Amino acid sequence: MADVIWGDVTQVIDGDTFDVNVTHYSRANAVRYNNRERIRVAGIDAPELHTRLGPRAKHQLERTLLGQHVRLDVQSRDVYGRLICQVSVAVKSA
Secondary structure, eight states, X not given: OOOEEXXXXXXXXXXXXXXXXXXXXXXXXXXXXXXXXXXXETTOOOOOTTSTTHHHHHHHHHHHHTTOEEEEEEEEEOTTSOEEEEEEEOOOOO
């Protein structure tokens, strides 16, 4: 079972990377996480920001995730320190 964290998306970096303020952790997690993490969306490879379609990809991710509360199913951490995660928009609990 993969670790799970939840948080609020605060900034989109490019078409497949964003920052999140972590608000909740699964008690079953094997690893401890920072209060703020940089996330790379698993399973997609968006155009780089400096290419023709890069700004469009970033804008689309902003429209989809910026300000949203998300569930992150952590797969790994890459060489740049980003968490590689399956991402889904979560319902905030009261």
